[in-house]
Structures are given as C-alpha cells and as structure tokens.
Amino acid sequence: EVQLVESGGGLIQPGGSLRLSCAASGFTVSTNYMTWVRQAPGKGLECVSVIYGGGTIYYADSVKGRFSISRDNSRNTLYLQMNSLRAEDTAVYYCARASGGYHLGYWGQGTLVIVSS
Amino acid sequence: DIQMTQSPSSLCASVGERVTITCRASQGITNSLAWYQQKPGEAPKLLLYGASTLESGVPSRFSGSGSGTDYTLAVSSLQPEDAATYYCQQYYSAPQTFGQGTKVEV
Numbered sequence: 001e002v003q004l005v006e007s008g009g010g011l012i013q014p015g016g017s018l019r020l021s022c023a024a025s026g027f028t029v030s031t032n033y034m035t036w037v038r039q040a041p042g043k044g045l046e047c048v049s050v051i052y053g054g055g056t057i058y059y060a061d062s063v064k065g066r067f068s069i070s071r072d073n074s075r076n077t078l079y080l081q082m083n084s085l086r087a088e089d090t091a092v093y094y095c096a097r098a099s100g101g102y103h104l105g106y107w108g109q110g111t112l113v114i115v116s117s
Numbered sequence: 118d119i120q121m122t123q124s125p126s127s128l129c130a131s132v133g134e135r136v137t138i139t140c141r142a143s144q145g146i147t148n149s150l151a152w153y154q155q156k157p158g159e160a161p162k163l164l165l166y167g168a169s170t171l172e173s174g175v176p177s178r179f180s181g182s183g184s185g186t187d188y189t190l191a192v193s194s195l196q197p198e199d200a201a202t203y204y205c206q207q208y209y210s211a212p213q214t215f216g217q218g219t220k221v222e223v
Contacts, residue, residue, distance in 0.1 A: 035212075037161075044204065044215055044216070044217045045153075045155075045161065045206075045218070046215065047213045047215065048212070050211050050212055050213065058212045059212065060118070060212050061118070094160055094161075098208075099163070100166070101166065101167070101208065102208035102213070103151040103163060103166035103167075103206070103208055104151070104163060104206070104213075105163045105166075105172065107160035108160065109160060
C-alpha cells in the first residue's frame, strides 16, 4: 500500500528556514514523479516543486531560489528545504506522487507551515 | 507557466441535478488534464485524468470531456457527498498548475 507521511512543519519567523520531509512506503521515491503542493489558508492549490524519476527538477516562480527539493534513496524520503521564508509561504504543504502518468494519485495528509513573527 | 482558468468559482445545486465545471488552459495541453475533489481538512483526491479517464473507485456519475484548451467536469446526478471544492490541473508541462477551484454546495 502506498503511503506518504509529511513532517517538519511548524511556526517559523520570516526569513527563517525549515525542512519538510515526506516519508514514503509501498513504492520507491527515486523512481517516481514526486511533487510538493501547497495550499494557503482558504486558498487553492499550488505546485511549488517537482522531481522526476530521472532527477529533473522544476520550481514555481514564487519559490525559485529559495526552496530546494531533494530525495534520500536510503530513507525513501522526499524533502523540501525552504529558506528565506515569507508570510505568503504560510500553507499546508502536501507531498504527492504521480500514478501512471503525471496525474497525482497519491497524497500525504499535509503539514502546516506558519511563517509569522 | 500554463494558466488554468476555472468557472464558475462556486455553485449551488440540488440533489439529483446535473452540474458542470469548465476549465480553460492558456495553451493547448493535449488532454493532459486531471480533476481533483477536496473536502475540508482533507487532501485532494484524484477523480479523473487524461481529461476523461475515471480513476478507480470513483463513481460513474463523474465524467470528463474536452480537448485542446477547453475541458469540462460533469456530475450527472449530484449527491450530498459531492459537496466539495473541485480543481482542474494540467500536467502537460512542469510545474503543474491548478485552476483556482470551484466550490460546490449541495
């Protein structure tokens, strides 16, 4: 059974850094298309970063230069390193995996990041 | 990035009614379109992909159609449990982009 469990969220001051983790089970992270999607309070969904099985990476313009996606094959875990955090980065962050093509068939429960002083 | 525009932003319909939600992409996405349902406090759930392929376990009252830049999600007979926000998403090019969502009240 595919499972995704996010962790690492919390309250952080503007300008600070946070690393989110997404522990996967039931499949291999390194061979799958994985993404981080966020949702600000009361708002819609935004894909902030993706990593293909082959290692190609993309970022949304809103986080480019501040966020970094990576994976640890030995831990079967996906990460999102978030630096220079801003109030507008406040959101629930979901990790998700593609099923079949690039549509997102598997989602974690999300982890809440609050950027506030 | 490809922009996705959904309409309407919200709707209210009665049980048994047919409802449709439209999604327009800023460029052609060759059916690389998915629809998701999200209920409050939950992660999104995949309903359809490839514009019209129903995900396993999703009720057959949900259907999708469209091509090029214009796509539609239809619910043939609205049920109380369909109250949710619905999002379209293009996965034609990275980073994937979502529509702004349509809140459906029943």
